[in-house]
Amino acid sequence: MRPEPGQVLHFSEDPTLTRFAPHVAATSGTDTPYVWAVDGRNAPSYWFPRQCPRAMAWVRDGTTEADRDRIIGAGCGERVHAIEYAWLPALQNTTLYAYRFAEEAFHHVSSPGAEPHALVATSPVVPLGPPEPVGDLIACHAEAGIQLRLLDNLWSFWDEVIESTVGYSGIRLRNAQSRPGY
Template sequence: MLPGPGEVLHLSEDPAIERFVPHVAATARQPEAYVWSVDALNAPCYWFPRQCPRVCSWGDGVDRVHAVEDAWLDAMRTTRLYAYRFAAADFEPFGDRPHAHVATRPVSPLGPPDEVGGLVRLHDEHDIELLALPDLEDHFADVRERGLEFSGIRLGNAGIGPAGPFPTRR
Protein backbone atom coordinates (compact mmCIF):
# COMPACT_ATOMS: atom_id res chain seq x y z
CA MET A 1 0.00 0.00 0.00
CA LEU A 2 1.86 3.00 -1.34
CA PRO A 3 0.67 6.48 -2.28
CA GLY A 4 0.12 7.23 -5.94
CA PRO A 5 1.72 10.14 -7.79
CA GLY A 6 0.90 13.43 -6.07
CA GLU A 7 -0.36 11.65 -2.96
CA VAL A 8 0.70 11.01 0.62
CA LEU A 9 -0.80 8.50 3.05
CA HIS A 10 -1.96 8.42 6.63
CA LEU A 11 -2.23 4.86 7.98
CA SER A 12 -4.62 4.13 10.83
CA GLU A 13 -6.45 1.32 12.58
CA ASP A 14 -9.57 3.54 12.51
CA PRO A 15 -11.59 3.14 9.27
CA ALA A 16 -14.08 5.93 10.05
CA ILE A 17 -12.11 9.21 9.99
CA GLU A 18 -13.78 11.73 7.69
CA ARG A 19 -11.69 14.83 8.41
CA PHE A 20 -8.22 15.12 9.89
CA VAL A 21 -7.67 18.05 12.26
CA PRO A 22 -4.16 19.10 13.36
CA HIS A 23 -3.33 18.06 16.91
CA VAL A 24 -0.29 17.58 19.12
CA ALA A 25 0.32 13.82 19.25
CA ALA A 26 0.94 12.23 22.63
CA THR A 27 4.39 11.14 21.40
CA ALA A 28 5.23 14.51 19.78
CA ARG A 29 8.62 16.10 20.28
CA GLN A 30 7.36 19.51 19.16
CA PRO A 31 4.53 21.71 20.43
CA GLU A 32 2.93 22.46 17.05
CA ALA A 33 -0.31 20.78 15.97
CA TYR A 34 -0.10 18.75 12.76
CA VAL A 35 -1.83 16.20 10.59
CA TRP A 36 0.88 13.67 9.76
CA SER A 37 1.34 11.73 6.52
CA VAL A 38 4.07 9.77 4.73
CA ASP A 39 5.41 9.41 1.21
CA ALA A 40 6.21 6.22 -0.72
CA LEU A 41 9.67 5.79 0.84
CA ASN A 42 8.34 5.99 4.38
CA ALA A 43 4.89 4.39 4.04
CA PRO A 44 6.27 0.85 4.62
CA CYS A 45 7.50 1.97 8.06
CA TYR A 46 3.83 2.25 9.01
CA TRP A 47 2.66 -1.19 7.85
CA PHE A 48 2.46 -2.20 11.53
CA PRO A 49 0.05 -2.05 14.44
CA ARG A 50 0.22 1.53 15.73
CA GLN A 51 1.91 0.75 19.05
CA CYS A 52 4.33 -1.84 17.65
CA PRO A 53 8.01 -0.96 18.17
CA ARG A 54 10.01 -1.42 14.97
CA VAL A 55 13.29 -0.66 13.28
CA CYS A 56 13.16 -0.08 9.54
CA SER A 57 16.42 0.17 7.59
CA TRP A 58 17.58 0.54 4.00
CA GLY A 59 20.50 1.92 2.02
CA ASP A 60 22.33 1.97 -1.28
CA GLY A 61 22.80 -1.63 -2.38
CA VAL A 62 21.20 -2.90 0.84
CA ASP A 63 17.80 -4.60 0.86
CA ARG A 64 15.13 -3.01 3.00
CA VAL A 65 14.70 -4.77 6.36
CA HIS A 66 12.03 -4.21 9.01
CA ALA A 67 12.43 -5.71 12.47
CA VAL A 68 9.87 -6.21 15.24
CA GLU A 69 9.93 -8.02 18.55
CA ASP A 70 8.58 -11.54 18.16
CA ALA A 71 5.94 -10.73 20.80
CA TRP A 72 4.26 -8.56 18.13
CA LEU A 73 3.93 -11.18 15.37
CA ASP A 74 0.37 -12.19 16.27
CA ALA A 75 -0.70 -8.53 16.19
CA MET A 76 1.04 -8.16 12.80
CA ARG A 77 -1.12 -11.03 11.53
CA THR A 78 -4.43 -9.78 12.95
CA THR A 79 -4.36 -5.96 12.92
CA ARG A 80 -6.60 -4.30 10.36
CA LEU A 81 -4.95 -1.19 8.95
CA TYR A 82 -6.44 1.45 6.66
CA ALA A 83 -4.71 3.86 4.27
CA TYR A 84 -6.11 7.34 3.81
CA ARG A 85 -4.95 9.09 0.64
CA PHE A 86 -4.36 12.85 0.55
CA ALA A 87 -3.21 15.33 -2.07
CA ALA A 88 0.50 15.87 -1.41
CA ALA A 89 0.01 19.57 -2.21
CA ASP A 90 -1.90 19.94 1.08
CA PHE A 91 1.19 18.88 3.08
CA GLU A 92 4.73 20.14 3.60
CA PRO A 93 7.87 18.06 4.24
CA PHE A 94 8.71 17.94 7.94
CA GLY A 95 12.32 18.76 8.85
CA ASP A 96 15.55 18.94 6.87
CA ARG A 97 15.53 15.24 5.95
CA PRO A 98 11.81 14.66 5.83
CA HIS A 99 10.53 11.33 7.01
CA ALA A 100 7.00 12.66 7.09
CA HIS A 101 4.80 15.39 5.71
CA VAL A 102 2.52 17.62 7.75
CA ALA A 103 -0.55 19.79 7.31
CA THR A 104 -1.26 22.66 9.68
CA ARG A 105 -4.92 22.99 8.76
CA PRO A 106 -7.77 20.45 8.62
CA VAL A 107 -7.67 18.17 5.57
CA SER A 108 -10.05 15.63 4.10
CA PRO A 109 -8.96 12.40 2.43
CA LEU A 110 -9.36 12.03 -1.33
CA GLY A 111 -11.90 9.25 -0.70
CA PRO A 112 -12.74 6.46 1.72
CA PRO A 113 -9.77 4.60 3.20
CA ASP A 114 -8.37 1.47 1.57
CA GLU A 115 -7.99 -1.58 3.78
CA VAL A 116 -4.30 -2.41 3.68
CA GLY A 117 -4.68 -6.17 4.06
CA GLY A 118 -2.27 -8.64 5.66
CA LEU A 119 0.72 -6.74 7.05
CA VAL A 120 3.14 -9.69 6.89
CA ARG A 121 2.01 -10.46 3.33
CA LEU A 122 2.42 -6.80 2.35
CA HIS A 123 6.07 -6.87 3.42
CA ASP A 124 6.61 -10.02 1.37
CA GLU A 125 4.91 -8.55 -1.71
CA HIS A 126 7.26 -5.55 -1.59
CA ASP A 127 10.40 -7.67 -1.02
CA ILE A 128 10.94 -6.22 2.47
CA GLU A 129 12.53 -8.69 4.85
CA LEU A 130 10.55 -8.81 8.08
CA LEU A 131 12.60 -9.96 11.06
CA ALA A 132 11.06 -11.10 14.35
CA LEU A 133 13.63 -10.76 17.12
CA PRO A 134 13.56 -11.35 20.89
CA ASP A 135 14.45 -7.67 21.28
CA LEU A 136 15.39 -4.76 19.04
CA GLU A 137 18.32 -3.22 20.91
CA ASP A 138 21.22 -5.09 19.25
CA HIS A 139 19.64 -4.90 15.80
CA PHE A 140 19.10 -1.14 16.12
CA ALA A 141 22.71 -0.64 17.26
CA ASP A 142 23.92 -2.66 14.24
CA VAL A 143 21.80 -0.61 11.81
CA ARG A 144 23.22 2.65 13.18
CA GLU A 145 26.79 1.30 13.22
CA ARG A 146 26.51 0.29 9.55
CA GLY A 147 25.40 3.83 8.63
CA LEU A 148 22.15 2.71 7.03
CA GLU A 149 19.16 4.96 6.56
CA PHE A 150 16.71 3.99 9.29
CA SER A 151 13.55 4.77 11.16
CA GLY A 152 13.04 3.61 14.73
CA ILE A 153 9.36 3.95 15.66
CA ARG A 154 7.64 3.40 19.03
CA LEU A 155 10.89 2.12 20.50
CA GLY A 156 9.67 3.30 23.89
CA ASN A 157 7.24 0.36 23.66
CA ALA A 158 10.05 -2.16 23.16
CA GLY A 159 9.60 -5.04 25.55
CA ILE A 160 5.85 -4.50 25.69
CA GLY A 161 3.65 -6.62 23.46
CA PRO A 162 -0.01 -6.04 22.62
CA ALA A 163 -1.21 -8.11 25.57
CA GLY A 164 0.85 -6.24 28.15
CA PRO A 165 4.36 -6.12 29.59
CA PHE A 166 7.02 -8.59 28.59
CA PRO A 167 10.36 -8.83 30.33
CA THR A 168 12.89 -6.51 28.76
CA ARG A 169 15.97 -8.43 27.72
CA ARG A 170 19.24 -6.58 28.28
Protein backbone atom coordinates in the same frame (compact mmCIF):
# COMPACT_ATOMS: atom_id res chain seq x y z
CA MET B 1 -0.16 0.06 -0.24
CA ARG B 2 1.47 3.17 -1.66
CA PRO B 3 0.12 6.56 -2.66
CA GLU B 4 -0.70 7.44 -6.25
CA PRO B 5 1.22 10.35 -7.85
CA GLY B 6 0.20 13.62 -6.16
CA GLN B 7 -1.02 11.82 -3.04
CA VAL B 8 0.22 11.04 0.45
CA LEU B 9 -1.09 8.46 2.92
CA HIS B 10 -2.09 8.32 6.56
CA PHE B 11 -2.40 4.86 8.13
CA SER B 12 -4.88 4.13 10.90
CA GLU B 13 -6.67 1.25 12.57
CA ASP B 14 -9.80 3.46 12.66
CA PRO B 15 -11.87 3.30 9.44
CA THR B 16 -14.38 5.97 10.57
CA LEU B 17 -12.33 9.16 10.22
CA THR B 18 -13.74 11.77 7.84
CA ARG B 19 -11.69 14.87 8.71
CA PHE B 20 -8.18 15.18 10.11
CA ALA B 21 -7.48 18.18 12.33
CA PRO B 22 -3.92 19.16 13.29
CA HIS B 23 -2.93 18.06 16.78
CA VAL B 24 0.24 17.63 18.81
CA ALA B 25 1.09 13.94 18.83
CA ALA B 26 2.13 12.50 22.19
CA THR B 27 5.39 11.31 20.58
CA SER B 28 6.11 14.57 18.77
CA GLY B 29 9.30 16.47 19.43
CA THR B 30 7.48 19.73 18.67
CA ASP B 31 4.49 21.56 20.08
CA THR B 32 3.25 22.52 16.61
CA PRO B 33 -0.05 20.82 15.74
CA TYR B 34 0.12 18.73 12.56
CA VAL B 35 -1.74 16.18 10.49
CA TRP B 36 0.86 13.53 9.65
CA ALA B 37 1.20 11.63 6.37
CA VAL B 38 3.86 9.75 4.42
CA ASP B 39 5.00 9.44 0.82
CA GLY B 40 5.54 6.23 -1.11
CA ARG B 41 9.15 5.86 0.03
CA ASN B 42 8.19 5.96 3.70
CA ALA B 43 4.82 4.18 3.55
CA PRO B 44 6.30 0.74 4.38
CA SER B 45 7.41 2.06 7.79
CA TYR B 46 3.72 2.20 8.71
CA TRP B 47 2.60 -1.27 7.58
CA PHE B 48 2.33 -2.24 11.26
CA PRO B 49 -0.13 -1.99 14.13
CA ARG B 50 0.14 1.56 15.46
CA GLN B 51 1.75 0.68 18.79
CA CYS B 52 4.11 -1.97 17.39
CA PRO B 53 7.78 -1.13 18.05
CA ARG B 54 9.90 -1.51 14.94
CA ALA B 55 13.47 -0.94 13.88
CA MET B 56 13.99 -0.41 10.16
CA ALA B 57 17.12 -0.17 8.05
CA TRP B 58 17.78 0.37 4.35
CA VAL B 59 20.60 0.82 1.91
CA ARG B 60 21.28 4.47 1.04
CA ASP B 61 24.01 6.44 -0.68
CA GLY B 62 27.12 5.94 1.41
CA THR B 63 26.15 2.55 2.81
CA THR B 64 29.23 0.36 2.84
CA GLU B 65 29.12 -3.15 1.43
CA ALA B 66 30.17 -4.49 4.83
CA ASP B 67 27.28 -2.72 6.59
CA ARG B 68 24.83 -3.81 3.90
CA ASP B 69 25.85 -7.44 4.33
CA ARG B 70 25.92 -7.23 8.15
CA ILE B 71 22.68 -5.29 8.72
CA ILE B 72 20.49 -6.03 5.70
CA GLY B 73 22.04 -9.37 4.74
CA ALA B 74 24.02 -10.39 1.67
CA GLY B 75 21.66 -10.83 -1.28
CA CYS B 76 18.63 -9.94 0.87
CA GLY B 77 17.38 -6.80 -0.87
CA GLU B 78 17.61 -3.18 0.10
CA ARG B 79 15.53 -2.97 3.27
CA VAL B 80 14.79 -4.82 6.53
CA HIS B 81 12.11 -4.23 9.16
CA ALA B 82 12.50 -5.87 12.56
CA ILE B 83 9.88 -6.47 15.23
CA GLU B 84 9.78 -8.57 18.37
CA TYR B 85 8.17 -12.03 18.35
CA ALA B 86 5.61 -10.80 20.88
CA TRP B 87 4.16 -8.47 18.22
CA LEU B 88 3.70 -11.11 15.52
CA PRO B 89 0.06 -11.96 16.45
CA ALA B 90 -0.89 -8.26 16.29
CA LEU B 91 0.87 -7.92 12.93
CA GLN B 92 -1.08 -10.92 11.64
CA ASN B 93 -4.45 -9.81 13.00
CA THR B 94 -4.58 -6.01 12.82
CA THR B 95 -6.77 -4.46 10.15
CA LEU B 96 -5.00 -1.33 8.95
CA TYR B 97 -6.52 1.34 6.70
CA ALA B 98 -4.89 3.87 4.39
CA TYR B 99 -6.36 7.32 3.94
CA ARG B 100 -5.35 9.17 0.78
CA PHE B 101 -4.79 12.94 0.72
CA ALA B 102 -3.77 15.46 -1.93
CA GLU B 103 -0.04 16.01 -1.51
CA GLU B 104 -0.38 19.77 -2.08
CA ALA B 105 -1.79 20.27 1.44
CA PHE B 106 1.39 18.83 3.02
CA HIS B 107 5.08 19.71 3.29
CA HIS B 108 8.11 17.61 4.31
CA VAL B 109 9.38 17.62 7.85
CA SER B 110 12.43 15.90 9.33
CA SER B 111 14.70 16.03 12.33
CA PRO B 112 17.94 18.02 11.97
CA GLY B 113 20.45 15.98 9.97
CA ALA B 114 17.91 13.24 9.19
CA GLU B 115 16.38 12.21 5.91
CA PRO B 116 12.83 13.53 5.34
CA HIS B 117 10.52 10.95 6.91
CA ALA B 118 7.06 12.48 6.94
CA LEU B 119 4.84 15.15 5.57
CA VAL B 120 2.65 17.44 7.64
CA ALA B 121 -0.33 19.71 7.15
CA THR B 122 -1.06 22.58 9.49
CA SER B 123 -4.71 22.98 8.45
CA PRO B 124 -7.51 20.42 8.62
CA VAL B 125 -7.64 18.01 5.66
CA VAL B 126 -10.30 15.71 4.26
CA PRO B 127 -9.40 12.37 2.67
CA LEU B 128 -9.82 12.02 -1.09
CA GLY B 129 -12.17 9.09 -0.49
CA PRO B 130 -13.04 6.36 1.98
CA PRO B 131 -10.20 4.53 3.73
CA GLU B 132 -8.81 1.46 1.99
CA PRO B 133 -7.94 -1.73 3.88
CA VAL B 134 -4.20 -2.29 3.52
CA GLY B 135 -4.60 -6.06 3.64
CA ASP B 136 -2.16 -8.68 4.87
CA LEU B 137 0.69 -6.69 6.42
CA ILE B 138 3.18 -9.53 6.07
CA ALA B 139 2.25 -9.92 2.38
CA CYS B 140 2.76 -6.16 1.90
CA HIS B 141 6.35 -6.57 3.06
CA ALA B 142 6.92 -9.64 0.89
CA GLU B 143 5.46 -8.00 -2.23
CA ALA B 144 7.67 -4.93 -1.67
CA GLY B 145 10.79 -7.10 -1.26
CA ILE B 146 11.27 -5.96 2.34
CA GLN B 147 12.65 -8.47 4.81
CA LEU B 148 10.56 -8.81 7.92
CA ARG B 149 12.80 -9.97 10.74
CA LEU B 150 11.46 -11.37 14.04
CA LEU B 151 13.69 -10.91 17.08
CA ASP B 152 13.44 -11.72 20.78
CA ASN B 153 14.46 -8.15 21.56
CA LEU B 154 15.03 -5.16 19.24
CA TRP B 155 17.84 -3.42 21.11
CA SER B 156 20.94 -5.27 19.90
CA PHE B 157 19.76 -4.91 16.29
CA TRP B 158 18.94 -1.22 16.85
CA ASP B 159 22.34 -0.54 18.40
CA GLU B 160 24.06 -2.10 15.36
CA VAL B 161 21.89 -0.14 12.93
CA ILE B 162 22.44 3.31 14.44
CA GLU B 163 26.22 2.84 14.46
CA SER B 164 26.31 1.79 10.79
CA THR B 165 26.14 3.54 7.42
CA VAL B 166 22.62 2.33 6.55
CA GLY B 167 19.57 4.56 6.66
CA TYR B 168 17.32 3.81 9.60
CA SER B 169 14.20 4.64 11.52
CA GLY B 170 12.82 3.44 14.83
CA ILE B 171 9.14 3.84 15.60
CA ARG B 172 7.42 3.20 18.94
CA LEU B 173 10.67 1.84 20.41
CA ARG B 174 9.39 2.85 23.85
CA ASN B 175 6.99 -0.13 23.47
CA ALA B 176 9.83 -2.60 22.92
CA GLN B 177 10.92 -5.04 25.60
CA SER B 178 13.51 -3.74 28.02
CA ARG B 179 17.14 -3.90 27.04
CA PRO B 180 18.70 -7.19 28.15
CA GLY B 181 20.33 -6.82 31.53
CA TYR B 182 18.20 -3.83 32.62
